[in-house]
Every structure is written in C-alpha cells, then in structure tokens.
Amino acid sequence: MQDRVVQYIFVLLLFLLGVIVALWMYPQPEGIIGLPHPEIKGMLIGPKMDVFDDNIHLMHFLFGLLNIVILLYFILLGAIRRGALGKIRYWFFSGAFLYLVTYTLTFFSNLRYLREEHHLFFGGWPLPTAWMMYAMWFTPLIILIGYIVTFRDSIISEDDELEFATLIKLRLNKKQGE
Amino acid sequence: MLLCLGIGIWAMTRTKSSHDFFVAGRNLGIFVTAFAVFSTTLSGFGFVGGPGLVYKMGMSSIWMVVIAILGFSISSFLHGKRLRLLSELGDAQSLPDVVFLRYNRNSTRVLIAIAIIFGVLGYLATQILAMSVVLKDILSATDYFADISLFTSMLISCSILVFYSVTGGIIASVYTDLVQGGIMVVAAVLIFFTVVYTFDNGFTEMNQIIQADNAAAIGPWGTLGLVGCMSWVLLFGLGGSGQPHVITKFLMNKKVSDAKYILPVSVGGYILAGLLWISIGLVMRALVLNGGHPALDSPDAAASQFLQHYAHPVLAGIVFAGLFAAIMSTADAFLNIGTAAVMHDIPKAMGIKIKNELLTARVTTVVITLLSAIFAIYTGDLVAIIGAFAWGTFAAAIVPVVTLGFNWKRATPMAANIAIVSSLLINFGIKLCNISMPFGLDIGAFSMITSLLIFIGVSYVTKPAELEYDVARVMDM
Numbered sequence: 219m220q221d222r223v224v225q226y227i228f229v230l231l232l233f234l235l236g237v238i239v240a241l242w243m244y245p246q247p248e249g250i251i252g253l254p255h256p257e258i259k260g261m262l263i264g265p266k267m268d269v270f271d272d273n274i275h276l277m278h279f280l281f282g283l284l285n286i287v288i289l290l291y292f293i294l295l296g297a298i299r300r301g302a303l304g305k306i307r308y309w310f311f312s313g314a315f316l317y318l319v320t321y322t323l324t325f326f327s328n329l330r331y332l333r334e335e336h337h338l339f340f341g342g343w344p345l346p347t348a349w350m351m352y353a354m355w356f357t358p359l360i361i362l363i364g365y366i367v368t369f370r371d372s373i374i375s376e377d378d379e380l381e382f383a384t385l386i387k388l389r390l391n392k393k394q395g396e
Numbered sequence: 397m398l399l400c401l402g403i404g405i406w407a408m409t410r411t412k413s414s415h416d417f418f419v420a421g422r423n424l425g426i427f428v429t430a431f432a433v434f435s436t437t438l439s440g441f442g443f444v445g446g447p448g449l450v451y452k453m454g455m456s457s458i459w460m461v462v463i464a465i466l467g468f469s470i471s472s473f474l475h476g477k478r479l480r481l482l483s484e485l486g487d488a489q490s491l492p493d494v495v496f497l498r499y500n501r502n503s504t505r506v507l508i509a510i511a512i513i514f515g516v517l518g519y520l521a522t523q524i525l526a527m528s529v530v531l532k533d534i535l536s537a538t539d540y541f542a543d544i545s546l547f548t549s550m551l552i553s554c555s556i557l558v559f560y561s562v563t564g565g566i567i568a569s570v571y572t573d574l575v576q577g578g579i580m581v582v583a584a585v586l587i588f589f590t591v592v593y594t595f596d597n598g599f600t601e602m603n604q605i606i607q608a609d610n611a612a613a614i615g616p617w618g619t620l621g622l623v624g625c626m627s628w629v630l631l632f633g634l635g636g637s638g639q640p641h642v643i644t645k646f647l648m649n650k651k652v653s654d655a656k657y658i659l660p661v662s663v664g665g666y667i668l669a670g671l672l673w674i675s676i677g678l679v680m681r682a683l684v685l686n687g688g689h690p691a692l693d694s695p696d697a698a699a700s701q702f703l704q705h706y707a708h709p710v711l712a713g714i715v716f717a718g719l720f721a722a723i724m725s726t727a728d729a730f731l732n733i734g735t736a737a738v739m740h741d742i743p744k745a746m747g748i749k750i751k752n753e754l755l756t757a758r759v760t761t762v763v764i765t766l767l768s769a770i771f772a773i774y775t776g777d778l779v780a781i782i783g784a785f786a787w788g789t790f791a792a793a794i795v796p797v798v799t800l801g802f803n804w805k806r807a808t809p810m811a812a813n814i815a816i817v818s819s820l821l822i823n824f825g826i827k828l829c830n831i832s833m834p835f836g837l838d839i840g841a842f843s844m845i846t847s848l849l850i851f852i853g854v855s856y857v858t859k860p861a862e863l864e865y866d867v868a869r870v871m872d873m
Contacts, residue, residue, distance in 0.1 A: 224804050228852045231845055238842065241623065241834040251836035252453060252619035255610075258684060258691045262453050264612020264619040278835075282626040289466055289633050295803050296473025300872055317466075324616050331615055337607060342599030343614075344607060347455060350462060350616040358465040362663060365469060369656040374477050378873045379652065382481055385866040389485060 219302060223295045227288060234284040241277055250274075267332045279325055286321055290314045293361060297372060304372035309364020313357060320353040424570060429649040430661035431577035432570040432725075433468070436641050437666065438580065439726035440526030441783040442673050443719045447702075448695035450677020451684075454606065456618030457677075459625045460632045461670035467633040468663045470799075474637055475646050476655030478802045481870045483647040490733070491640050491798065492741035494647070498802055500861045501809040502745035507816040509737035509745070511793035512640055514820060516734035518786030519641075520768035523727040525782065526696075527553040528772070530719060533700040550769055558765050561728040562758045569732060570648065572725035577665055579718035584672035587715065590707050591675035595682070602682040609685045624836025631784075631841040635791030637799040638844075641729040672715075676702045735760045785827065788840010792819035795844055796851035805871055809861050811854035819847035 247269035252262035290310075297306045328346035331337055340348040370376065424432070449457035479494060486497035491512070496505040532549040535541035560568060595601040606614045617625045636642060649658065680698040683689040689705070692698060699719075703712035739756045743749070750756050772782070796815040801807035823843040826833070833839060863871070 220804055221806060224800070224806070224852060227800075228849065231849050231852075234845060235849065238834065238837060238845070241837070244834075246835060251621050251624060260452060260692055260695050261681065261684070262613075262619040263610040264454070264615070264617075264621070278622040281623055282629075285626045285630045289470065289630065292470050292634055292637075292799070293466075293473050295800075296470065325622075328616050332611060337611065339600055339603070343603060344611075346616045347603075347614060350455070350458075355462045355465070358469060362465055362469050362659060365472060365659060366656055369653075373473075373655070374652060374873060382485075382652075382870065382873070385869060386485065389866055 219298050220295065223291060223298065227291050227295070230284055230288050230291065234281070234288065237277055237281050237284065241281070244273065244277070247274075275329065282321060282325065283318070286318060290317070299372055299374075305368040306364050306372035309368065310361055313360030313364065316360065317354070317357045320349060320357050324349040324354060423650055424645075424648045425650060426654045426657045427661060428570055428574050429645055429654065430658045431665060432573040432645045432648075433471075433642055433658065434662040434666040434669065435573045435577035435580060435722060436569075436645065436726050436729050437636065437639070438669050438673075438722060440523045440719065440723040442669065443580075443715075443722055444526040444530060444696055444699050445522070445783050446673035447677035447680065447698040450674065451680050451692065451698040452695040453620050454610075454613030454618035454681070455616060456620035456625050457628070458618075458674055459628050461666075461673055463629045463633040464666045464670065465663050467636040468659060468666065470634060471637040471643060471646075472655055472659040474799050474803055475643050476658065477652055477873065478870065479643060479646045479798070480649065480652045480655070481873065482802065482867065484652075485866060485870060488647060490736040490741055491644055491647075491794075492737065492745075494802075495797060495812075496745075497867060498863075499797075499807075499809040499812055500864075501813070504797070504809050504812045504816075506742055506745045507813055508793065508797060509741035511789070511816050511820060512737045513734055514824075515640070515786050515790040515793070516730045516737070516764065517768050517771055518782060518789060520727055520730045520734070520764065521772035522783040522786060523723045523730070524550060524553055524557070524765075524769050525772040527557070527720065527723045527727075529694075529696050530700050530716065533697060533704075534716065537704065547773065550773065554765055554769050557724060557727050557731075558762050560724055561731045561761050561765070569725045569728035570645070572721050572728070576718055576721035576725055577669070579714060579721060580669040580672070581665055583711065583715045583718050584669045586711055587703075587707065588671040588675045590711065591679045591702075594679050594706055599678075602679055605682040605686050606678065613681070620836045623834070624838065627836070627838040627841035628784075631788055631791055631838050631844065634795060634799070635787060635840065635844055638791040638794035639787065640733045640790060640794065641726060643794075643798070644729075644733060672699075679706075731761045731764055734764045738764070784838065785823075785840065788838065788843060789820070789823050791840055792823050792843035792847045796848045800848065800851065802871070804855075805863065805868070806855055806860055807851070808855045808858045810858040811851045814854050815847045815851035818850050819843050822846055 247265065249265040250269055252264060255261040255263050294310065297303055297310060324346055327349055331344055331346045338345045341352060343351055365373065446457060446460070482497055483494050486493060488494045488497065492505045492509045495508045496502065528546055528550040531553055532544055532546050535544045535549065592598040603614050613619050676699050680689065680692070680702050684691050692701060703715055707715070735757050738760050739750055739753065793816045797812045801812060823839060826839045833842060
C-alpha cells in the first residue's frame with residue numbers, strides 16, 4: 219500500500235509541475251504579486267481584479283488544490299501501519315474531505331469579494347478571510363484528534379514496542395559479540 | 397538574556413558527553429519536547445520576520461501559521477514513530493547518523509551533512525539578524541546608545557550567543573525552548589488582547605482600515621496572491637518535516653509513545669504563539685495607514701515598534717525576553733546541528749577520528765557563528781526572506797531523503813544522493829542567478845517539488861539498498 223501511495227504522490231507532483239510550467243509560460247500581468255504602496259514605503263498593495271483572466275483563475279485553483287492533496291497524501295503515507303490503514307481512516311477521510319471543501323469555498327468566496335465594493339464581514343474578517351481563519355485553519359484538527367484517539371491502533375501498538383525492545387537487545391548483543 | 401545565560405551554565409553541568417551535547421541524553425519529557433518543537437519552529441522568524449511580512453504583504457504570510465496543524469501532523473505521522481525508533485536502534489547522535497542507518501551509505505551521510513551546513517548558515521543568519529535588529533531598536537531608544545549601529549548590535553548578539561551555545565549544547569537549547577515557549581504563549585495571548593483594544597471596534601475596525609486602503613491585502617491571499625501563499629503552504633506544511641532543528645527533537649524524547657501527546661501540545665502552543673505574528677503585523681499596518689503611527693523604516697521593525705509604543709512596558713519587557721530566548725534557543729539548536737555535521741558526521745563518514753569531541757564541538761560553534769554573522773551582514777534581505785530561503789534549503793534536501801525515504805522501503809541511496817545534490821543546485825542556482833519565479837512561487841517550494849520527483853523517479857530505476865533485518869522491521873511498524 220505504501221508503494222501505491224508514493225505512486226499517487228509522484229503523479230500529483232507531476233501534475234503540479236505541469237501547472238507550474240503553464241504558469242511560467244503564461245504572460246504574468248504586472249503587479250499580480252503586489253505593487254509598492256503609492257504613499258507608504260515598505261508596504262505592498264494587491265492587484266486589481268481585472269488583471270486576472272479565467273485561465274489564471276483556473277491555474278491558481280488547480281495549484282492550490284494539488285498542494286493540499288499532496289499534503290494529505292503524505293499524511294496517508296504516515297498513517298499506513300503494517301501495510302494497512304487502521305481506524306484512523308475514518309478521521310483522515312472526513313478531515314481531508316472537509317479541508318478540500320473549505321479550500322474551495324475560500325477560493326470562490328475570494329473571487330466574489332474582490333469584485334464587490336461592499337464587503338461582508340464575519341467574525342472580524344472579510345468573508346473569504348473568515349473561511350481561511352476559522353475553517354481552513356481548524357479543519358485539520360479532525361485528523362489530529364484521530365491521531366490521538368487511534369494512536370495504539372494506527373500508529374504504534376504495544377506489541378510493536380515489545381518487538382522493538384527485542385530488536386534493541388539483539389543489536390546490543392551483536393555489538394558486544396563483535 | 398541573563399536567564400538564558402543561567403540556563404546555559406546549568407546545562408553545562410549536565411553536559412558530560414557528546415551524547416548529551418547533541419541529543420540531550422535521549423531523556424526529554426513530553427512537555428519539554430513539545431515546547432521545544434513548536435518554539436524552535438517559531439523562533440525569531442515568528443517574532444520579528446512574521447509580523448514584518450504581515451505589515452508588508454497583508455494576509456499572505458499568515459498561511460505559514462494557518463498550515464501549522466496540518467504541518468505538525470505530517471511531522472508526527474511521518475517522524476514521530478519511525479525517526480525516534482531508528483535513532484534509538486542506531487544510537488544516533490544526529491540526523492545524518494539516522495540517514496546512514498537507513499541507506500547504509502557514507503556518501504548519503506556526507507551529502508545530508510553538507511545540505512545541513514548550508515541551511516544552518518542561512519537560518520542562523522536569520523536569528524542573528526533578528527536579534528541584532530531588535531537589540532538595536534531597544535538600545536537606540538536610550539540616550540547612551542542612541543547612535544548604535546546594526547554592526548555593533550550584531551557583535552554583542554553574537555558574543556552572547558556563542559557563550560550560551562558553547563556552554564550548554566542542546567540541553568540549554570531545549571530548556572530555553574521550554575521557558576521561551578511558556579513566555580510566548582502567555583505573551584501572545586496578552587498581546588492579542590492589547591491589539592484588540594488598540595482600535596475601538598477591535599479586529600473589525602482594524603481590518604476595515606486595511607480593506608479601505610486595499611481590499612486584496614486583507615483577503616485570504618494578501619498582496620502576494622494564491623500561488624505564492626499556497627507554495628508557502630506546501631513549503632511550511634510538508635517542508636516542516638524536513639527542518640533538522642525541529643525533527644531532531646524527535647530523537648530526544650524518552651519514549652516513542654510520547655508522540656501521542658507531543659503533537660497536540662506543540663500544535664496548541666504554536667497556534668497561541670502565532671496570535672502574536674498575526675495581530676502585531678495587522679495592527680501596525682492599520683495604524684500606519686490611518687496615520688496613527690509613522691511609516692516604519694523597515695517592516696522588520698513592526699514588532700518592536702508596537703511593543704515599545706502600544707503595549708504595557710512590563711508586557712513589552714516580557715515579550716522581548718521571550719523573543720531573545722526564542723532566538724537564542726533556536727540559534728543554539730542550529731549551531732548544535734551544524735557543529736554535529738562538521739565535526740561528527742563528515743569525519744565519521746570519512747573514517748576520521750576526532751580527539752576531544754566536546755572541545756572541538758565548541759570551537760566549531762564559534763566558527764559557524766562568525767560565518768553566519770558575515771552572511772547576515774552582506775545579504776541585505778529581510779529577516780523572514782532569509783529564513784524562508786534557508787527553510788527551503790532544508791526542505792528540498794531533507795524531505796525526500798528523510799520524510800519520504802524513511803517511510804518507503806523502495807527508496808534508494810542513489811536517489812537520495814541525487815536528490816540532495818539537485819536540491820542544492822536548483823535552490824542556490826535560482827537564487828544566485830536571480831531567476832524570476834512565476835506568480836510569486838517560492839523558490840524552496842519549487843526545489844522541494846523537483847527534488848521529490850527526482851528522488852521517486854530515480855528510486856524506481858535504481859537498486860534499493862539491502863536493509864538490515866532490524867531496520868526493515870522498524871520500517872514495517
């Protein structure tokens with residue numbers, strides 16, 4: 219199973235590299251990564267909405283999505299124990315799904331935010347930023363809680379620890395024998 | 397600073413061997429390890445560089461905090477067990493020691509050590525620069541040191557740092573991390589509430605000021621844009637598992653089962669301490685925009701200016717104390733790792749025996765500090781930018797070889813060697829040749845992506861090393 223996960227990581231990284239190459243070849247609008255503030259030294263301002271076209275939006279969305287999926291696959295790699303996923307899988311898949319949903323909501327909410335003059339605030343932040351601060355930040359807690367709750371089933375069991383103690387003894391004996 | 401020096405002297409009495417100097421005798425408890433993990437991650441970067449980037453770019457850099465839960469989880473899932481078990485199995489004193497155990501090649505050990513040295517010089521430069529900037533800012537407010545230069549502040553900083561690191565080794569670093577972590581958590585919460593009350597309507601008013609000036613700055617991607625922000629997400633989320641100063645803490649805890657508690661404690665600490673990064677940067681941007689504070693000479697001054705003008709003096713003093721502790725403990729950790737690479741890992745790989753390891757370690761510490769200070773003076777970049785580059789250097793070299801390689805039996809030593817070399821060439825090549833990255837893509841993230849692809853690809857076409865029976869068993873656990 220480890221091998222299969224690594225193969226998926228490889229394919230995802232290739233897709234990500236493809237998006238990067240596409241971005242590299244696409245004409246970069248001026249100021250898209252910030253412009254000097256007209257009055258304040260050391261501060262930057264973001265670009266206007268009209269520098270973005272649909273191709274840029276698509277590449278941006280894919281870039282972000284692929285990054286997140288790659289991160290989640292690395293967690294999956296670490297969650298495999300003795301070739302299988304244990305009870306952690308329920309926590310992992312629900313956390314991963316919600317995380318992808320919140321990323322999508324943040325992305326599309328931001329598109330609308332930058333087009334509108336009057337901006338809705340939630341919890342002290344503009345709406346897309348509220349998605350980022352309250353949802354994207356804390357959704358991975360589901361996976362973290364799963365790590366704690368299923369530690370002995372999915373990460374390391376007491377039998378593993380006993381076996382490890384035996385391996386240590388064998389190695390020490392081998393060293394002393396040498 | 398005096399407290400840190402005191403911890404350094406106390407640690408010196410507990411440091412009897414190179415084993416104590418490098419891995420704290422593999423005897424740390426849950427809280428010490430957890431606090432060491434999160435506070436060494438945050439360091440001067442989080443106190444000075446982070447607020448500076450928020451002041452400059454708006455919400456962009458806050459993704460480095462937002463990704464923390466996922467990032468720490470990745471490190472725990474991939475390292476908490478395997479790295480700890482392998483290090484105990486091989487009685488490792490350093491990360492290259494564990495790498496040797498996994499790949500059974502001295503060439504891989506040497507290359508990882510070289511990558512570590514490059515990253516250490518850069519990251520240590522960040523810490524020295526952060527400490528010097530803040531020290532200069534504090535001292536120049538006094539009459540006696542009103543004209544103190546950055547160079548003089550750096551000389552003072554380096555002297556204190558060297559004494560602290562040379563006396564205490566890694567034990568000084570982790571216990572200072574514990575103290576520093578505690579200070580950061582408490583101070584960050586107090587600073588957060590101070591920021592909330594700076595404006596009548598708290599965060600809403602503050603963010604509306606920023607939005608009125610430029611809506612994108614307070615949007616989720618800030619002024620940098622999505623590509624830059626999400627490349628930082630990848631770099632800090634996955635790349636965190638390739639930071640030697642963080643993951644070597646996993647070599648030091650008493651029991652592998654402690655990982656169950658280390659993760660939530662370190663995440664909780666990081667989230668609370670990250671409030672300082674977010675709140676100071678935003679409030680200073682808002683204050684400057686609405687004319688409440690003059691424009692900053694440098695974004696790196698955001699934290700010290702806020703603390704000096706808007707925080708209660710006692711709170712400001714506590715935060716500065718935490719800041720210096722953060723810088724000193726992280727710098728010590730880097731010096732420790734860099735020293736291990738120079739006088740333990742490389743000589744061991746070449747079959748050279750060092751006489752009096754402890755004395756040689758201390759001399760090497762001094763030399764690395766001086767080289768990093770020179771790099772800090774001549775680079776001219778912001779604290780956070782140097783830090784991000786150094787972070788990327790570590791991530792690109794270590795994530796494939798350690799994070800992936802320790803969890804995938806098919807990984808080969810040849811792939812490891814090629815990945816490390818290519819990561820350094822790509823990372824430094826892009827930086828030195830000033831190659832422009834598209835749409836704000838981070839150099840380190842790009843290097844990490846390419847070195848991962850190279851590592852996996854080469855592994856599939858080369859022969860895996862024969863693993864020793866016990867190493868193979870641990871990799872199956």
